[in-house]
Amino acid sequence: MxxxxxxxxxxxxxxxxxxxxxxxxxxxxxxxxxxxxxxxxxxxxxxxxxxxxxxxxxxxxxxxxAARWERLSVWRRRQEVLQLDLADHPVLHLPxxxxxxxxxxxxxxxxxxxxxxxxxxxxxxxxxxxxxxxxxxxxxxxxxxxxxxxxxxxxxxxxxxxxxxxxxxxGRPAVDRHAIATVRVDLPFAGEARLHREPPWRGDREASARPLPDGLWRLDWRLPPSRPAADAPADPHATWPGLVTGDTLVTRVKSTLTGWCGQLPRYELLAAADHTAQHxxxxxxxxxxxxxxxxxxxxxxxxxxxxxxxxxxxxxxxxxxxxxxxxxxxxxxxxxxxxxxxxxxxxxxxxxxxxxxxxxxxxxxxxxxxRPLRGWAHTRRSLLTGSFRKHAPMLTDGLLGTGRFGGAPAYPAAPSGVPTQRGAGRGTALTESLPATAPGVLVPDLPVLTTDGTPDRLYARLGSTFLLLLVAPGTTVWSAERWLGAGLMPRLAEVAAALPVPAEVLVTEEYPGAGAHTVLLVRPDGHLVGVTQGARAEDLQELAARARGGPVPLAGAER
Missing domain, CATH: 3.50.50.60 (FAD/NAD(P)-binding domain)
Known part of the structure; x- marks a missing residue:
């Protein structure tokens, strides 16, 4: 091959x-x-x-x-509008x-x-x-x-x-324009990413600082809207001469650092570029x-x-x-x-x-x-009426990889066959509690046990096979020798071996919203295919066949 x-x-x-x-x-x-x-x-x-x-x-x-962020703050002029504590939501910033x-x-x-x-x-x-x-x-x-x-x-x-x-x-050739610089400097908000709209120093509409490893910071400035030349390449990383070079860039770096620190700190400018966000x-x-x-x-x-x-x-x-x-x-x-x-x-x-x-x-x-487009007067009125504070959380979605702008997507029914119903195939109803994850949504990372009793994380098992995840409360109380040959485990192992896709069986103590003996079929990319109650071979066969894109077995057909 x-x-x-x-x-x-x-x-x-x-x-x-x-x-x-x-x-x-x-x-x-x-x-x-x-x-x-x-x-x-x-x-x-x-x-x-x-x-x-x-x-x-x-x-x-x-x-x-990468650098791990501890906080994200959004400012307007001299006022902090929003601060998010990221201690429980790890965000890594990687060069x-x-x-x-x-x-x-x-x-x-x-x-x-x-x-x-x-x-x-x-x-x-x-x-x-x-x-x-x-x-x-x-x-x-x-x-x-x-x-x-x-x-x-x-x-x-x-x-x-x-x-x-x-x-x-x-698409659109110029949605946002930014000047970018990597600077070695000590800022007074270590570990914090900062987005500053309409900063108090003159000349910038928006500036941001995001910590990088080894004492470095990435500084961004949003530039005035402009369209590239008609023959400009469709390259978001292409440099437009004159935007962030020479005295213009140095002036911008100095004014920004002075505005945040009160006086100009010692700094080292390591790299710079300009970036046009195209859609x-x-x-x-x-x-x-x-x-x-x-x-x-x-x-x-x-x-x-x-x-x-x-x-x-x-x-x-x-x-x-x-x-x-x-x-x-x-x-x-x-x-x-x-x-x-x-x-x-x-x-x-x-x-x-x-x-x-x-x-x-x-x-x-x-x-x-x-990004109001009706000029400075409209922008100023919009900010003063409180709409900026109202919409500030949306600004954090892209920066943090959350929400509509950055979070993991939910995939609807597609030719690859993620079923739209939470129940098993052919309309089987689940009377027990359903997991909080709907089909097509990325499953959460959870502690799991492999079939030899080895503890691991769910995300670490993704990538190579489909996963059959059994919810079995109390599993960690018993040694693997006790539960591997008991309950649903032997039957589930047989079902996994007979699926039309490679599959691994995992066990978890609990899954949000799911009752005991719930079995979740998870794709290699971590998105949920569907759910059954117990080791229902026909239902799991149908779910796996749909996910693989092959024909769905008929009820009563020889397997």
Whole structure:
């Protein structure tokens, strides 16, 4: 079976290769660049879900390479409008170059991942059995043909893969503009991220400070709205000359630091850039055996939204689907394989494109409230009437990775078949209490026990198989020898082995809202498929078949 080709070796491309390797699927990563990860001002905010995902990929340093925020405060002029204590809601701020280096180290150490630098994709040729890719070496000009089962374009906003596939990339070219700087400085609010609207010093509409590791801070300033030139590239990281260079940037840094500290502290300016937040959504995320992920598929970033985190969610959603399809055909074509591939793989576009589209619509609705466009007089009246205080919590969603702007999405029913009913298949009713998690929603991280009695966390078990999670109060009171062969465990193990997807059985003491003997079927990306009461083989078979995209077994059919 041919490997999967991943185009682009940024964080999303490397994560895709590592996620496939976790499913024992080989990949070739074609990277137009040299593989060097230079330091820069770009960074990303990640929560518990994303940190656990990165750790599963083989990057356990994500938490130690990041700064943990203790508080987030929102200010207007000299008044604090909102303060959030983040002690119980871990938020990590990670420099992107550290993330990319950590993922590259993990990919280099993985035999299933082949990294190919200086390889620009020039041609894509699909047929019913696979994908042919021609790359050109940027140094000697030589061409190489590669053969793959599938191709994933993770090659950024100016994606060659997207252009070669003829997929449109419509959207808004300039939603928010920011100047960004990385500064080494001691600020009087250590451990606190601060968003300052209409600061008391003159010249800035909005400034923010977010702590980074090693005594560094990322400073952001929102710039006046402006449109790029008609021929400006669709690249959110492209630099516009004159915006944050020379005296303008130094003046901005000095006035901001003086405003926060009372006097100008000693500081060291390490890096700077300007950033234009574009809102774009590819017309399709799939074309035959080719897929788009990350910046190649979507761009957003207004109101602090984290496009990179959504790119990693693309990876988590697509990798298990590709692995199912790849392993299905690794022994040769099988009856019904094309039907399964179509439904299973179409689910990626339905879910991820729908989730990102919902985010973009949410921002479009919120922008008039948070970014008044009728001039300074209207903005001043809006702030003075209290609307800013009312809407300030919305400003924190993107920065913290929560809510409509940043939280994990809930996937509705899609071709991949997340059932819309909480009950089991064929209308079976649950009279017992239902879990608080609805189908399609990301499950919470919980302490679990494996079938050999080993304690672990639920998120640590995600990624490679489906999970059958049994709610069994009192389990930790008994030794594993007592409960492994008792109650539902033997039957549940038999059911797991017979499912049409690889599945692991886990046990938890309690699950929010769920009664004893509730069994939850969880996808490899952590989203709930459905629920049964007890080890109901037919119901779990149906749920697994729907999630995999295959035909649903008929009642009474031979299994």
């Amino acid at each position: 041919d490997p999967v080709i991943v185009v682009g070796a940024g964080p999303v491309g490397l994560a895709m290769a590592l996620a496939l390797a976790r499913h024992e699927v080989p990949s070739i990563v074609l990277d137009q660049g040299s593989g060097v990860c230079p330091e820069g001002p770009r960074s990303t905010v990640i929560g518990t879900e994303t940190a656990a995902f990165l750790e599963r990929l083989g990057y356990p340093r994500a938490a130690s390479d 992107q170059h550290r993330l990319q280096r950590g993922l590259r180290d993990a990919a280099t150490a993985t035999a299933l991942v082949q990294l190919v630098p200086h390889a620009r994709v020039e041609e894509i040729d699909q047929d019913r059995d696979g994908v042919g890719v021609r790359s050109r070496h940027s140094q000697d000009g030589s061409d190489t043909w590669w053969r793959a089962s599938h191709l994933v374009g993770c090659d950024g906003a100016r994606s060659s893969v997207r252009k070669l596939l003829g997929i449109r990339f419509p 774009r959504l590819a017309a399709r995320f799939r074309s035959g055996r080719c897929f788009l992920a990350g910046d190649a598929a979507h761009l957003h970033g207004a109101l602090g939204m984290q496009n990179l985190v959504d790119g990693l969610r693309d990876v988590d959603n697509l990798a298990w689907r590709l692995a199912c399809a790849w392993h299905l055909h690794s022994g040769g074509p099988q009856p019904g394989g094309s039907l399964l591939d179509g439904s299973l793989l179409d689910g990626y576009e339905a879910e991820r494109r729908g989730a990102v589209g919902a985010r973009l619509r949410a921002v479009d609705q919120a922008m008039p409230l948070l």
